[in-house]
Amino acid sequence: MRKILAVEDDKEINRLICDYLSDSGYATISAENGLDAIRIIRETADLDLVILDLMLPFKSGDMVLQNIREFSDIPVIIVSAKSTVQSKIDAIRMGADDYITKPFDLDELLVRVEAVLRRSKGNTYAENTPLLTYKNLSLDRNSGTATVCGNPLVLTSKEYAILELMLLNPKKLFSKSNLFESVWNEPYFKEDTTVKVHMSNIRNKLKKLDNSQEYIETVWGMGYKLAD
Numbered sequence: 001m002r003k004i005l006a007v008e009d010d011k012e013i014n015r016l017i018c019d020y021l022s023d024s025g026y027a028t029i030s031a032e033n034g035l036d037a038i039r040i041i042r043e044t045a046d047l048d049l050v051i052l053d054l055m056l057p058f059k060s061g062d063m064v065l066q067n068i069r070e071f072s073d074i075p076v077i078i079v080s081a082k083s084t085v086q087s088k089i090d091a092i093r094m095g096a097d098d099y100i101t102k103p104f105d106l107d108e109l110l111v112r113v114e115a116v117l118r119r120s121k122g123n124t125y126a127e128n129t130p131l132l133t134y135k136n137l138s139l140d141r142n143s144g145t146a147t148v149c150g151n152p153l154v155l156t157s158k159e160y161a162i163l164e165l166m167l168l169n170p171k172k173l174f175s176k177s178n179l180f181e182s183v184w185n186e187p188y189f190k191e192d193t194t195v196k197v198h199m200s201n202i203r204n205k206l207k208k209l210d211n212s213q214e215y216i217e218t219v220w221g222m223g224y225k226l227a228d
Contacts, residue, residue, distance in 0.1 A: 001171060002048040002117060003027040007037040007064065008079070009056050017051060017079075020106045021113070023222070025172030034059025038067050047074060049117060051109075054080040054091075062094065069095040075120045077112055079104065107177045107188075114182060132167040134226060135213045137206065139164055148209035158183055159202050162195075166216070166226055175223040199224060 004021055008014040009032045018028040029044065031037040034056040041047060050068070054061035065076060078091045081102040088099045097116045100109060132139040136149045144160065146153040155163070161183045166174065176195040177188035184194070199216060206215050217227040 001025065001027045003029065003044070003046055004049045004051060004113065005029045005031060005037065005040055005044070005047055006051045007031045007034070007056065007061070008051070008053045009033060010053075016106065017109070020110070023173060024110055024175075024178075025169060025225075026113075033057040034061065034064040037064050041068060041072060041074065049113060049120070050074060050076045051113075052076055052078055052096075054078060054082055054087075062091075065091065065094050065096060075116045077109075077116055079109070107175055107181075110175070110178050111181045114178070129168075132164065134167050134170065135215060136210050137163070137167075137215060139167055148206060151209050153205060153209060155202070155205065156198075159198055159205075162198060162202065166224070170226050173219055173223055173225045178223065 004026050006014055006017045006021070006028060008017065008030070011032065014030050014032065018030050021028050029040060029047075031040055035058045037050070037052070037056070038059070041050065052061050052064060056064065061078065061080070065078070068074065068076060075097045076095065077098045077100065078096045079100045079102060080087065083101045091099050097119070098112050100112060130140065130142045132141065137146065137153070139146045139160070141164065146155055146160065146163065162179060165179070165182055166172075179195050180186070180188040180192065203216055214227040217225050219225060
């Protein structure tokens with residue numbers, strides 16, 4: 001499970017970020033000042049990403065980022081009320097991997113987290129795994145093909161991309177907007193039924209080849225995950 005540090009001095013915002021990411025399948029740690037953030041990053045060997053506010057007690061987010069880059073290349077996403085273009089440019093130049101302006105949507109934050117993790121070398125293992133398996137389903141990432149119980153599973157490119165994303169993150173709960181923006185790389189509109197239709201098609205195709213297993217679970221009001 002990927003581990004994320006949220007550095008935010010506003011306790012309510014910190015809790016919302018951690019709760020949302022935890023519900024989405026990530027392990028979370030929180031810090032409320034810059035000094036604690038640096039200590040945690042130094043002491044936590046398996047940390048995968050840092051979400052960093054700029055306005056922090058004891059040591060500003062700018063200084064925290066500069067310190068981090070002296071000893072680590074861990075991905076960092078800045079979340080800040082500073083909305084000027086220059087603030088974003090300065091943060092990126094100091095080594096930030098992305099920049100989100102407050103107030104922000106939690107779904108957008110999740111998409112940015114996943115995009116940064118995909119780009120980071122921390123995802124090298126997943127990117128280099130040629131065969132993904134779950135129950136009787138197998139995805140061959142070299143050939144772009146799938147089988148269920150050894151029988152070919154015919155998928156569209158989007159259906160394959162959805163299954164690949166879910167198998168790469170088997171413990172994660174995906175919202176519809178998260179899936180759409182990750183697979184289609186376009187903004188999601190709440191009235192859009194595209195993901196629902198694709199999920200229905202995937203389920204029907206899986207059931208035809210293996211009706212003894214449930215592969216995708218709908219979590220009411222939240223999204224989709226691989227069935228336990």
